[in-house]
Amino acid sequence: MPPIADVVVDLQYGDCGKGKVVHSLAKTGNYDLVARYNGGSNAGHTIFHNGKKFVTHLVPAGVFHEIPSLIGGGCVVDVDKFLSEIDELEESGIEARRLVKIASNAHIVQSAHVEEELQEERIGTTRTGNGPAYRDKHARIGKRAIDEKRISKFLIDPYDAIWSQRGRRKAVLMEGAQGFGLDIDWGDYPYVSSSTCTVSAAVNVGIPPQSIHQIIGVAKPYETYVGSKKFGGEHPALLQIQKVGMEFGATTGRPRQCNWMDLDSLVRAANVNGVTRLIFNKMDVIREVGVYKLIVDDKIIDFKSENEFKDFIENFLKKSCPHIWTISWSESPETI
Numbered sequence: 436m437p438p439i440a441d442v443v444v445d446l447q448y449g450d451c452g453k454g455k456v457v458h459s460l461a462k463t464g465n466y467d468l469v470a471r472y473n474g475g476s477n478a479g480h481t482i483f484h485n486g487k488k489f490v491t492h493l494v495p496a497g498v499f500h501e502i503p504s505l506i507g508g509g510c511v512v513d514v515d516k517f518l519s520e521i522d523e524l525e526e527s528g529i530e531a532r533r534l535v536k537i538a539s540n541a542h543i544v545q546s547a548h549v550e551e552e553l554q555e556e557r558i559g560t561t562r563t564g565n566g567p568a569y570r571d572k573h574a575r576i577g578k579r580a581i582d583e584k585r586i587s588k589f590l591i592d593p594y595d596a597i598w599s600q601r602g603r604r605k606a607v608l609m610e611g612a613q614g615f616g617l618d619i620d621w622g623d624y625p626y627v628s629s630s631t632c633t634v635s636a637a638v639n640v641g642i643p644p645q646s647i648h649q650i651i652g653v654a655k656p657y658e659t660y661v662g663s664k665k666f667g668g669e670h671p672a673l674l675q676i677q678k679v680g681m682e683f684g685a686t687t688g689r690p691r692q693c694n695w696m697d698l699d700s701l702v703r704a705a706n707v708n709g710v711t712r713l714i715f716n717k718m719d720v721i722r723e724v725g726v727y728k729l730i731v732d733d734k735i736i737d738f739k740s741e742n743e744f745k746d747f748i749e750n751f752l753k754k755s756c757p758h759i760w761t762i763s764w765s766e767s768p769e770t771i
């Protein structure tokens with residue numbers, strides 16, 4: 436039986452709160468499986484679970500609610516990091532060892548890949564070896580999960596993970612990493628990550644496109660980006676946003692450069708992904724800073740109040756994004 440799937444996808448440059456959204460959706464008890472569909476330990480998903488802060492890099496957020504969780508075939512796995520993440524979660528009472536599976540066709544980040552990136556500065560990568568691992572995958576000289584003995588207990592055939600032989604269709608929540616602006620095809624090349632960060636990567640884990648129910652886009656009412664390109668404006672409020680929003684990399688600790696939200700870019704990302712539900716996180720950050728600006732047509736527009744700002748965004752998106760049914764503004768670190 437084919438699964439039924441909801442997909443969580445980031446519409447900006449990562450760090451929009453996918454971890455929180457997946458954690459919160461998984462809590463509903465509506466899903467049988469949570470599956471990561473791209474990237475590797477370059478990701479840093481900050482999750483507050485029962486008041487405690489966790490940062491996951493590879494393990495999908497289903498484990499916090501005892502839901503089986505899959506690292507899909509489009510991902511790359513650094514085995515040492517994976518095993519220590521499992522250990523850390525176990526130490527906190529999360530049964531990650533029992534719940535996590537790795538698709539046998541996922542690729543391995545090898546130590547040479549990480550070493551190669553130690554001095555990387557051109558793109559400003561997370562230096563986790565992702566780019567070299569994906570390069571070797573596509574050059575057909577990579578190593579796959581099925582060939583790595585240390586994770587043999589975690590392996591599963593990707594088809595068996597998603598499709599059910601008999602009985603009920605599995606309900607799968609797909610967890611993305613990075614974001615549209617970092618996508619290898621749609622992002623600002625070469626300042627991108629090396630994987631596909633759109634819904635098409637979720638499909639490639641093994642779900643037929645017809646099985647997708649909701650596509651949940653996640654964004655912030657401002658933009659952040661980590662990497663080597665110059666990004667953002669000079670307005671002092673942008674520095675305040677960085678501080679108030681604690682915009683520092685969850686994986687590398689680097690400060691995230693901040694800018695006003697570009698609504699045209701958001702529309703492009705929402706439309707390419709077919710977003711049906713859009714969640715804005717961190718509106719409380721903008722409110723605390725008290726400056727309401729965004730970019731349309733490469734021009735900065737200024738708003739007097741939060742309501743004016745939100746109304747403009749909602750009306751703009753309603754006109755420009757035919758698939759979006761719901762737009763919500765989420766502020767709590769644990770719920771949406």
Ligand code: IMP
Nearest residue numbers: 449477478479559560561627628661662
């Ligand atoms: P890589 O994915 O480590 O190759 O890095 C490529 C670019 O993507 C760099 O600008 C990174 O800072 C950025 N990047 C990669 N993963 C994330 C993420 O999870 N959040 C935000 N930026 C990321």
Ligand code: MG
Nearest residue numbers: 450479480685
């Ligand atoms: Mg992150």
